[in-house]
Structure formats: C-alpha cells, structure tokens
Amino acid sequence: MSRKIKKSDAEWRAALTPMQYHVMREKGTERAFSGEYWNRWEDGTYTCASCGAPLFRSEHKYDAGCGWPSFWTAAEAQNVETADDHSHFMHRTEVLCHQCGAHLGHVFEDGPQPTGLRYCINSASIHLDADGEKDPSGETREER
Structure with a gap:
C-alpha cells in the first residue's frame, strides 16, 4: 500500500510516546479501561495521533x-483501511490509518445499526480535536 506519510523507524520513535509507538508501529494494544478516551464524551473529531x-x-x-x-x-472512509489479522491464534480485522499506516485497533461486526460495526480503537492511536478548540492561529475549526 502506498502511503502519503513515510518515516523511518527512528523518526517514528522520536515523534511518538513509547505507548503510541508500541500500539501504532508494533501493533500493540493498551489494557482495557486504561486509555485516555474510552470514557470521554466531548464533541469533536478523533484524528490519527501519528499524522493528524x-x-x-x-x-x-x-x-x-x-x-x-x-x-x-x-x-x-478513505482515511481508514482494514487488513486481515491472524495474530493471537484468531482471525480479526485490523484497522489502519490510510495516510501513515498506523495500527489503530480492530473492527468487529457486533456493533449497533445502521452499520452493525464496532471500531474498537486504542486511545494511544488517536487524538481528540474538540469542537470549538482553538488551533495555533487562534481560530476555531468552525472559523477555518
């Protein structure tokens, strides 16, 4: 798969926290109920912690x-892709960031309607860009 964002292993290590590197580059996971976003409900967009x-x-x-x-x-949809994952003696569908190839989590077919999908995503792989949050230019996302 051709990626828009390509970095060396050393560049990824320098750009990410140890947990983010483990999850996003080594396909690890964080413990259940331990991530920053599992129980946060602010409005906004969750972006890739590697590339935005x-x-x-x-x-x-x-x-x-x-x-x-x-x-x-x-x-x-174009920013998220899936791949077969046969690790841990089971078959799952891995979710990846299309732009940088970061491992985000897995998607399962036991979610609510209308899709029936459950994208189960590691907090370490995402960042919440809250609605109304000001960027470095002083503008809110809605003002841009």
Missing part, C-alpha cells in the same frame, strides 16, 4: 462496554 488524519467523529462514538473507544463508522 481525521478518522472518527464523536457523534459516532458509543459505549460498547469493551474498555476501548468504540465507533460505529469512520468519519472519512
């Missing part, structure tokens, strides 16, 4: 009871 691509919206988030942020759809 918009991935999920708060209005698509729901409490799946699994201990990780869960979404029933992606904010922009």
Whole structure:
C-alpha cells in the first residue's frame, strides 16, 4: 500500500510516546479501561495521533462496554483501511490509518445499526480535536 506519510523507524520513535509507538508501529494494544478516551464524551473529531488524519467523529462514538473507544463508522472512509489479522491464534480485522499506516485497533461486526460495526480503537492511536478548540492561529475549526 502506498502511503502519503513515510518515516523511518527512528523518526517514528522520536515523534511518538513509547505507548503510541508500541500500539501504532508494533501493533500493540493498551489494557482495557486504561486509555485516555474510552470514557470521554466531548464533541469533536478523533484524528490519527501519528499524522493528524481525521478518522472518527464523536457523534459516532458509543459505549460498547469493551474498555476501548468504540465507533460505529469512520468519519472519512478513505482515511481508514482494514487488513486481515491472524495474530493471537484468531482471525480479526485490523484497522489502519490510510495516510501513515498506523495500527489503530480492530473492527468487529457486533456493533449497533445502521452499520452493525464496532471500531474498537486504542486511545494511544488517536487524538481528540474538540469542537470549538482553538488551533495555533487562534481560530476555531468552525472559523477555518
């Protein structure tokens, strides 16, 4: 897969926290109920913690009871891709950031309607860009 954002391993290590690197580059996971966003409900867009691509919206988030942020759809389908994952002696569908290839989590077919999907995402792989939050220019996202 051709990526828009390519960095060396050393560049990723320098740009990410140890937990983010483990999750996003080594396909790790954080413990259930331990991540920053599993039980936060502010309005906004969840972006890739590696490259800033918009991935999920708060209005698509729901409490799946699994201990990780869960979404029933992606904010922009072209920014999220999937791949078969046969690790841990099971078959799952891995979720990746299309722009940088970061591991985000997994998607399951046990979510709510209208999609029936549950994107189970590691908090370490996302950042909440809260609605109304000012960027460095002093503008809110809505003003841009």
